[in-house]
Amino acid sequence: MAVRPILRWPDPRLSQRCDPVENERLDDLIADMFDTMYHAQGRGLAAPQIGVLKRVFVMDCGWKEGESRPLAMINPTIMAAERVPVVAEEGCLSIPGLMVPVERHKAVTVQWTAAEGDIHMDDFDGFEARCIQHELDHLNGLVTFDRIDPALRAELEGPWLAARDASA
Numbered sequence: 001m002a003v004r005p006i007l008r009w010p011d012p013r014l015s016q017r018c019d020p021v022e023n024e025r026l027d028d029l030i031a032d033m034f035d036t037m038y039h040a041q042g043r044g045l046a047a048p049q050i051g052v053l054k055r056v057f058v059m060d061c062g063w064k065e066g067e068s069r070p071l072a073m074i075n076p077t078i079m080a081a082e083r084v085p086v087v088a089e090e091g092c093l094s095i096p097g098l099m100v101p102v103e104r105h106k107a108v109t110v111q112w113t114a115a116e117g118d119i120h121m122d123d124f125d126g127f128e129a130r131c132i133q134h135e136l137d138h139l140n141g142l143v144t145f146d147r148i149d150p151a152l153r154a155e156l157e158g159p160w161l162a163a164r165d166a167s168a
């Protein structure tokens, strides 16, 4: 398996809606996504972040704390949400070095297809609920910048892009 290059914002592929996965085994892609995510010290990675515009992401929110729980979700759908808004800072492997305060639902019920092809449904809260909402946004062409008000976005995105250009 392999570590693949991670696209950085504002690569246009990060702003595209991804296609549903239909009757396709994604074992190699998912293995590469986990390798890439762990190598980058991340907790979640969506397929478009490595240039694959399919509705699949991987996550493992607790691995750095010794509580590894790897999950790969194909065609994930939020079936229900506890619509209590919670704001917390989020990083993104495509926007390295920047934390953005994003409002998310407190808890979500998600249905997805696992790598083996069977359908799962489960409830998530805390960091996992946040991570799922972040990664699902990637599948719909949204990044953290798209979730904040325009003034804060300008304040955060402008300097981040300038720093990126300066180091290029």
Ligand code: NI
Pocket: 091, 092, 093, 094, 134, 138
């Ligand atoms: Ni991200």
